Amino acid sequence: MELKPEQLAAQLGSGTLAPAYLIAGAEPLRVLEAADAVRAAARAQGITEREVFDSEGSREPDWDAMAASFGSPGLFSSRRLLELRLPTGKPGKIGGELICRFCADPPADVVLLVTAGEWTRKHAGKWSAAIEGIGKIAIAWPIKPHELPGWVEQRLRSRGVRADADAVQRLVERIDGNLLAAAQEIDKLALLADGGSLDLARMESLVADAARYDVFRLIDAAMNGQPLQVSRMLAGLRAEGEAVPALLGMVVIELQRTAALSRIKARGGNLSAEFKAQRVWDSKQPMYQRALQRHPPARWDAFVSRIGAVDRMAKGREPGDPWLMLERVLLAVADPAAVRLLVHVDA
Known part of the structure; x- marks a missing residue:
């Protein structure tokens, strides 16, 4: 079942890590935070060894080295986190087959984390279905304008900040759909709000205008x-x-x-x-x-x-x-x- 990145992060606090995770989407903040949650859960379960295989431009990851890592024991810990970063969301034929082989018989000592910066329904294939079969998939679909107030309000609550509807709406207008800017403002509000509830006037006095027009x-x-x-x-x-x-x-x-x-x-x-x-x-x-x-x-x-x-x-x-x-x-x-x-x- 496809999850939201926030749902995946919430689930990671309990139970053993799944053998594989795919986190993808065009919202970099949500992808990054969900991936960080997987890394944090791995550390909490004693997984200290991590390898990263990256794709840059037209250069594909070193698939041979990745295949070798799947089959070789870790040097410093009994379990390892292997990360595959696919900016385009496309592993290609070789990469897709390698992921499918991993998922068909996942090594007991490896957790695979795949992150992708681009994702549409057309990106999905046998390799992503294979990951879903043994693990979890979280997609950061773009947040629609009508969904943004809810996202902002939930993030405020998660940082211990209470705000009324007018204050939330003003913050939404200020950040102009920029989730990174929203996260920065909300972190600042958590320091400045002093535990009080924010109304419209207080919100305006505390936040900077992040809706830069350039x-x-x-x-x-x-x-x-x-x-x-x-x-x-x-x-x-x-x-x-x-x-x-x-x-x-x-x-x-x-x-x-x-x-x-x-x-x-x-x-x-x-x-x-x-x-x-x-x-x-x-x-x-x-x-x-x-x-x-x-x-x-x-x-x-x-x-x-x-x-x-x-x-x-x-x-x-x-x-x-x-x-x-x-x-x-x-x-x-x-x-x-x-x-x-x-x-x-x-x-």
């Missing part, structure tokens, strides 16, 4: 297909007095890069090699992959062209509202249905 998050929202976030962040940037030309440099770079990637993908080129050549971090690659699925190459070129028009508007060389046109371009990047807002953009 161009990097703006671009990420557009590339990740989040049109509502795009509009909200642009409104925030404009209210803070930012100037359009100050934003365009990074926007142009990202759109040009994605247009180039789109052309490479269209002709069957090696995207992994291009990511490496352009020094795109592993954690950012899924964002580009999602964006590339939404638009053909001609449209990415059209986006670059329209951003040029935004620059001319901002400099008074072309009539129009640069803020409005910038929003329309980025909304079109985020949502193909918004392409109609732009004039002369190829469908």
